[in-house]
Amino acid sequence: xxxxxxxxxxxxxxxxxxxxxxxxxxxxxxxxxxxxxxxxxxxxxxxxxxxxxxxxxxxxxxxxxxxxxxxxxxxxxxxxxxxxxxxxxxxxxxxxxxxxxxxxxxxxxxxxxxxxxxxxxxxxxxxxxxxxxxxxxxxxx
Numbered sequence: 001x002x003x004x005x006x007x008x009x010x011x012x013x014x015x016x017x018x019x020x021x022x023x024x025x026x027x028x029x030x031x032x033x034x035x036x037x038x039x040x041x042x043x044x045x046x047x048x049x050x051x052x053x054x055x056x057x058x059x060x061x062x063x064x065x066x067x068x069x070x071x072x073x074x075x076x077x078x079x080x081x082x083x084x085x086x087x088x089x090x091x092x093x094x095x096x097x098x099x100x101x102x103x104x105x106x107x108x109x110x111x112x113x114x115x116x117x118x119x120x121x122x123x124x125x126x127x128x129x130x131x132x133x134x135x136x137x138x139x140x141x
Contacts (some may be wrong), residue, residue: 002041003082003090003111009075010101014048014068017102021044026098034080043080085110085113 019027034040046052050068069075078100084090090109099105115122115130122130 001084001086001090001115003084003087004110004112005080005082005090005094005098006076006108006110007078008106008108009047009049009077010103010105011072012102013077014050014072016050017047019100019102023098023100023102025132027100030117033096034093035084039082039084041081041083043078045078046076049075053071077101081112 004139031040031043032041048068052069053065054065054067054069055067056063082093084093087109092106094109097107100107115127
């Protein structure tokens with residue numbers, strides 16, 4: 001099972017404050033554990049929402065809204081993609097994580113859909129297309 005592990009933003013991360021060398025060292029050690037255990041597939045930090053945009057969809061219309069965005073606790077400051085056997089295993093790994101922020105913080109864990117989750121709607125043709133696209137992405141890396 002794959003899970004997206006979402007690090008929620010904090011007032012400090014939204015202000016663009018960079019983590020200390022101590023926190024970067026602790027997070028590096030944690031990431032190293034994840035990689036050695038075969039859990040971490042990807043992981044990145046994100047710039048503050050002030051440097052981002054949102055594209056809103058209403059029928060055929062598209063509207064671009066410039067950041068920053070309100071409600072810091074609902075914003076994302078970073079993420080990992082974990083490959084584990086269960087939600088509980090993902091929780092256990094996250095509980096080992098150093099606090100990723102200077103202040104109190106929160107990490108959300110969400111399971112990623114797999115092809116079999118879509119049932120009959122995910123036809124043979126769509127599966128083949130998905131496999132082809134994943135292969136192309138892998139080749140580009």
